[in-house]
Amino acid sequence: MDSDQGRKFLQEAKNCGIKYIFALRGDDLDESTEREFNHAIDIVRFIRAEFPNDFVVAVAGYPNGHPSVSSLTEDVKYLKAKVDAGADLIISQFFFNVDVFAQWVRLCRSADIKAPILPEIFTFPSYRSFTRMMKTIQVPICNQLESKIENISNCDQQIKQLIRATHL
Numbered sequence: 183m184d185s186d187q188g189r190k191f192l193q194e195a196k197n198c199g200i201k202y203i204f205a206l207r208g209d210d211l212d213e214s215t216e217r218e219f220n221h222a223i224d225i226v227r228f229i230r231a232e233f234p235n236d237f238v239v240a241v242a243g244y245p246n247g248h249p250s251v252s253s254l255t256e257d258v259k260y261l262k263a264k265v266d267a268g269a270d271l272i273i274s275q276f277f278f279n280v281d282v283f284a285q286w287v288r289l290c291r292s293a294d295i296k297a298p299i300l301p302e303i304f305t306f307p308s309y310r311s312f313t314r315m316m317k318t319i320q321v322p323i324c325n326q327l328e329s330k331i332e333n334i335s336n337c338d339q340q341i342k343q344l345i346r347a348t349h350l
Contacts, residue, residue, distance in 0.1 A: 230268035245286035309335040
């Protein structure tokens, strides 16, 4: 997406009464592709420049660290930059360990990130989508839960129920 397309999209969203935008870079399978918005911070800056007060802008945060960043501390610095660029709130990547989430929130607060942080709750529609997401995002999962999921890998409805139960 370029800035002309982004401007048109945001104007249409505004015209439809949409108030919340989740600014994500998204997955690009071809890293060599030239893009105007290479990172979520570029999208946040664009929204704030073009539509300064029209949207509440959310960005992603990664309690286990983003896979492309070398450390959690470095990742939190990137998150702070997104908030400083104008993001209003943070939605975390999904996680399976609440202690990891709590520790990450403390790290964010110690980095002077004051934006609200919401935990993501995500259910997987199938075993295939679960394994693909786990491989892509590299979120740690305990062996016991992973084993339970593998044991019901042929029944997507049971997987949805199990994952939903782990978030409660």
